[in-house]
Amino acid sequence: MKARILTALLFATLPLAGAVKSAAVKPATARNHAETLAASMPRFRWENFTTANGLPDNHVFAVLVDGDRVWAGTENGLALFEGGGWKVFTPKDGLAHRAVLSLAVDKNTGDLWVGTMGGLSHISAGRIDTYTQLNSGLSNDVVYGVGVQGDFVWTATAAGASRLNTRTGEWSLYNERNTPMAEIWTYAVSTGADKVYYAVWGSGVLEYTIATGRWKDYTDPDGENELVLFKDQGLIHKITTSVSYVDNTLWAATYFGDSHYDGRSWHNFLTKDSGLPSNFTNQVKGLDASRAWFCTDKGLAYYDGVNWAVYRPALDTGKPEMYIRDASGKITPVAVQTAPAHNYVLGIDVQGDDVWVATAKGLSHGIRQK
Amino acid sequence: MRRGPELGIRIALALGAAVAMMLLCATLPHAQAGAPADDHQYLSPSEMTFSPDGRLLYVVCERSDQLLVLNAKDGSILQRIRVGHIPRTVAVSPDGRQVFVTNSWDDTVSVIDAATVDASPNRSTTPGATRTIMTGAEPYGVVVDRAGKTLYVANRVSNDVSVIDIATGVERKRLMAGHGASYLAISADGSRVYCTHVYPRIGAQRTVPQSEITVIDTAREGVVERIPLEGVAGMFHVALSSDGRMGVVAQMRPKNLVPLAHVEHGWAFGHSLTVFGADAGGMIEVPLDELEHYYSLQYGVAITPDKSRIFVTASGSDVVTVIDTKRLLAFARGRRKPFVNDLSASANYVLARIAVGKNPRGVAMSPDGKRLYVANRMDDSLSVIDTVSNKSVRTIDLGGPKNITEMRRGEQxxxxxxxxxxxxxxxxxxxxxxxxxxxxxxxxxxxxxxxxxxxxxxxxxxxxxxxxxxxxxxxxxxxxxxxxxxxxxxxxxxxxxxxxxxxxxxxxLPTRPNRFRLPDGQLTPAQERGKAIFYRKLSKFGKAIPETNQCAYCHSGPKHTSQKSFDVGTGKWTDRSPIFDTPQLVNIAMTAPYLHDESARSLEEIWTVFNPRDQHGATNDLTKDELNDLIEYLKTL
Known part of the structure; x- marks a missing residue:
């Protein structure tokens, strides 16, 4: 399974397997309803960036919006989109490694934290300082996830979680010795004012309560790796890839479906009973307690709490595609002229009404259409 | 040589005297302003600033933990205000109502209500601070924003700038600055704060020293630019022209990458300025030394309101250098290549070298630009310079002891x-x-x-x-x-x-406070675990660690040195012998990089990179968590 995720992460040369056909679309029998629904879901005009127009690499692992600026973590450097152009940072500039996996901005200072395949970099007004497992207390150089909470920088690494106190320089490591973490392959981190969540590949979700300093784990209650026996009993699967904590609500992504937890109840999403285009989800980004974006291997999905919208190049023809799935399961196609650069989606961030999407073949800017 | 027991007695006596002085200060009215202080209570004035109306001059005295308030007109001392320990710099709010003094060993800023400063001379009260504000580790420079609402404090040991809400005293954020962040200046329009630092950036071993001027946008309260300075290590004050078009930094350029040989044939240090901004057309480095004489440790900087002159103190040479700005910029424009290593250059723009007192440090320009005040740190005096004639026209005695003790002479x-x-x-x-x-x-x-x-x-x-x-x-x-x-x-x-x-x-020289210890002297759980590793005698596998390979064997005693030399496997091909003296570990956290040759950029690298054969203590059985714990303990020493 680890080989599978590594392959997924380093998808550079692999064609996407198992293209599925676009959802079957029935003739509209309630045109007004469909039109109203279509109008209520966000529509975008997609502008795609690749090496042809400034990106250092088409494999984009992460994207982060910081006001008017957009950072893209690619396999061959960190790219900054500012003022209509790209600026690229590589190890020659002091970046820890060319493969940039994760990004987080410290909203208090404006500094950027960059997780790479070779350590953690801190970028402040152009200056780059790098932390590695050799020159610092960082637990491992493969930094899949990074998040900022107050004066602390949390990282998700291939050897557990690390927390840097930026005021004292103290590193605290969290792993199988001091947390309920059966696996130490931490894959993503999401920070909030009161809690920090980790997606632990093979070990579900870990919750850190800031006030108490205690850890709690959430894992697949039925214990079945590939089957879901009790759908809303708990986390959908323990192979978690992403977490997003917003409005006291946890959104969790796995390779076998996605989960929503409001502190009391779980609600899970699978392709068979939701609008998810695939259960294989690379990232989830919650907008609030009821809305979220899902980055899957078969397209980008938006969930407004009831309905779903999917954006992608059609899996069979490659033509731009958007469709909406309502609460009853009815699917309505929406005519579009553009689509994200690729249907293998790894990350998303929001810029006002717009979105920026990291894909296997470029970075996409979704410009909201009114 | 006088040392050993005799020295111990002298230190004990000095400590006793200090304690007695503290008790006296706590129980008796403070000494009359202007009256001689205690014989051994030197003042060591280091920094100054004027009140906005130019009526008052505030003088920070590092040694006596005081802020002196002078009548700028006649130089009389109005008050001696007790502040925190080892105060460094002072700033005044734009409305003149609040005075802020950084206390470097207390990690605080004293906030003084200027209204309590009575204008009548020889007032005896020392009201002290109305409150104190916590800062980062070892605060030095301080400036107030133009709205009088936000305080910026450069912290030398934590290498950052605190951004503090003055009304609440709450530190809103810390901004990463240079290594040894120390001095600040705010632009006339209040939009930018500039920060310098005294130690070079920690980089690869034996590379050209790198420094930066950290530029903070006060609207965003964030760092927006880091102006790189190559070959510079040891930056002190920064000053800005009144129109914001020119900035000046006093600095050193060490020649540490060439053998320190034949000082008479070359340099150990160059002493220079960096001039930056629109007037400079970017950034130029300006040598201040001469062909056969050097002016060491440029420290304080001031620019006249009309930008015609720059004044710089050479704190090691007891002079103030006066530079003709127009000639300097014209000379710089005429040189196509950098001329910072040209010792003949200064003759083209240095107008005067004005002798002042011993160890001149901070400067303050009167609001009308006619007078420059210079703090003579080792003389307990101020020199007053006429900026038109470029002459020292007056010396203000701040009332320090007149006798010079041997210790004071040693400091000089x-x-x-x-x-x-x-x-x-x-x-x-x-x-x-x-x-x-x-x-x-x-x-x-x-x-x-x-x-x-x-x-x-x-x-x-x-x-x-x-x-x-x-x-x-x-x-x-x-x-x-x-x-x-x-x-x-x-x-x-x-x-x-x-x-x-x-x-x-x-x-x-005493040991500065260790910022990693808890206030009650207890250790954190991580530090406790690290302490156990430091003193352990068995490996994690239960095997006895040879005594000479235990941390506490070589790093023993109160200073954590056995005072003996060992081969711990850190010798390089450049070393004649791999055997090195065991260094003390006091305040080790602030002295990166490490090892005899600074090859380890961090404490971690001592063991992750330079201890492959367990010669520098048995550490290779440790997990990463445990090594982190050991380091957390070392930082408390």
């Missing part, structure tokens, strides 16, 4: 560059403010390219002998005497009494 010797060939440098060039410089040097007696070494923190040295990384100097007198004369200064030697005084001063 430490800061003066008059002993070095052509006045190139003093002890304080490498031991900035009696600390270290963050550089490695190639000293001649070992042979060129051999025995590349750094210098160490020189606090609380008793019990850390011998000196030098090879342990070759059994005493500080030898370290500072023949060795310094022969290999560093290449000039005048210290008279026996001078050497004794210098050594006594160095031995008197």
């Amino acid at each position: 010797l430490f800061t003066t560059s008059r002993y070095a060939f052509q006045g190139q440098f003093s002890c304080a060039n490498c031991h900035i403010d009696s600390t270290f410089d963050g550089l490695t040097w190639d000293l001649e007696p070992d042979g060129f390219g051999k025995d590349i070494v750094d210098n160490r923190l020189i606090e609380d040295l008793s019990g850390t002998e011998p000196f030098k990384w090879n342990g070759g100097n059994p005493s500080m007198a030898q370290e500072c005497g023949p060795r310094t004369e022969m290999y560093f200064y290449r000039s005048q030697s210290y008279a026996p009494d001078d050497l004794t005084d210098l050594v006594d001063y160095i031995y008197s």
Whole structure:
């Protein structure tokens, strides 16, 4: 399974397997309803960036919006989109490694934290300082996830979680010795004012309560790796890839479906009973307690709490595609002229009404259409 | 040489006197303003600023923990206000109502209500601060924003700038600054704060020193630019012109990548300015030395309101250098290549060298630009310079003791560059403010390219002998005497009494507060775990660790040095011997980079990179968590 995720992460040369056909679309029998629904879901005009127009690499692992600026973590450097152009940072500039996996901005200072395949970099007004497992207390150089909470920088690494106190320089490591973490392959981190969540590949979700300093784990209650026996009993699967904590609500992504937890109840999403285009989800980004974006291997999905919208190049023809799935399961196609650069989606961030999407073949800017 | 028991008695007496003084201060009215202070209560004025109306001059006295308030017109001392320990700099709110003083060893800012400062001279009260505000570690520079709502404080040990809400005293954020962040200046329009730092950036070993001017946008309260300075290490004050088109930084350019040989044929240090901004057309570095004479440790900087002149104190040379700005910029425009290493250049723009008191540090320009006040730190006086005639027109005695103790003489010797060939440098060039410089040097007696070494923190040295990384100097007198004369200064030697005084001063330097210990002296759980590792005798596998491979064997005693030399596997091909003196570990957290040659950029690298065979303590059985714990403990020492 680890080989599978590594392959997924380093998808550079692999064609996407198992293209599925676009959802079957029935003739509209309630045109007004469909039109109203279509109008209520966000529509975008997609502008795609690749090496042809400034990106250092088409494999984009992460994207982060910081006001008017957009950072893209690619396999061959960190790219900054500012003022209509790209600026690229590589190890020659002091970046820890060319493969940039994760990004987080410290909203208090404006500094950027960059997780790479070779350590953690801190970028402040152009200056780059790098932390590695050799020159610092960082637990491992493969930094899949990074998040900022107050004066602390949390990282998700291939050897557990690390927390840097930026005021004292103290590193605290969290792993199988001091947390309920059966696996130490931490894959993503999401920070909030009161809690920090980790997606632990093979070990579900870990919750850190800031006030108490205690850890709690959430894992697949039925214990079945590939089957879901009790759908809303708990986390959908323990192979978690992403977490997003917003409005006291946890959104969790796995390779076998996605989960929503409001502190009391779980609600899970699978392709068979939701609008998810695939259960294989690379990232989830919650907008609030009821809305979220899902980055899957078969397209980008938006969930407004009831309905779903999917954006992608059609899996069979490659033509731009958007469709909406309502609460009853009815699917309505929406005519579009553009689509994200690729249907293998790894990350998303929001810029006002717009979105920026990291894909296997470029970075996409979704410009909201009114 | 006078040391050992005699010195111990003197220190004990000094401590006793200090305690008695503290008790007196706590129970008796403070001394009359202007009256002589206690014989041993030197003032050491270091920094100044004017009230917005130019009526008052505030003077920070590092040694006496005081802020003096002077009537700027006649120089009379209106008040002596007690502040925190080892105050460094002062700022006044734009409305003049609040005065802020950084207390470097308390990690606080004293906030003083200016309304309590009575205008009548010789007032005896010392109201002190109305409140204190917590800062980062070792606050130095301080500025107030134009709205009078936000305080910016440069923290030397935590290498950052605190952004503090004045009304609540809450520190809103810390902004990463340079290594040893120290001095600040705010632009006239209040939009930018500029920060300098005294130690070079920690980078790859034996590379050109790098520094930066950190530029903070006050609207965003964030760093927006880091102006890189290559070859610069040791930046002090920064000043900005009234129109915001020119900035000036006082700095050193160490020549540490070439062997420190034949000082008489080359340089150990260049002393220069960086001029930046629109008037400079970017950034230019300006040498201030001359072909046959050097002006060491440029420190304070001021620009006249009309930008016609720049004044710079050379704190090791006891002069103020006056620069004609127009000539300087014209000269710079005429030179296509950098000229910072051209010692003949300064003749083209230096107007005057004005002799002032000993160890001139901070400066303050009167609002009308007619007078420059200079703090003579080792004289307890201020020099007043007429900025038109470029002459010192007055000296203001701040009322320090008139007798000069041996210790005080030692401190004066430490800061003066008059002993070095052509006045190139003093002890304080490498031991900035009696600390270290963050550089490695190639000293001649070992042979060129051999025995590349750094210098160490020189606090609380008793019990850390011998000196030098090879342990070759059994005493500080030898370290500072023949060795310094022969290999560093290449000039005048210290008279026996001078050497004794210098050594006594160095031995008197106390240890600064350790910021990693909890206030109650307890250790955090991580520090406790690290302590157990430091003192362990068994490996994690239950095997006995040879005594010489236990941390606490070599790093034993109160200073954590056995005062013996060992081969811990850190020798390089450049070292004549792999055997090194065991360094003390006091305040080790602030002295990165590490090892004798600064090859380890962090404490972690000592073991993750430079201890492959477990010679530098048995550490290879440790997990990453455990190594982190060990480091957390070391930081408390």
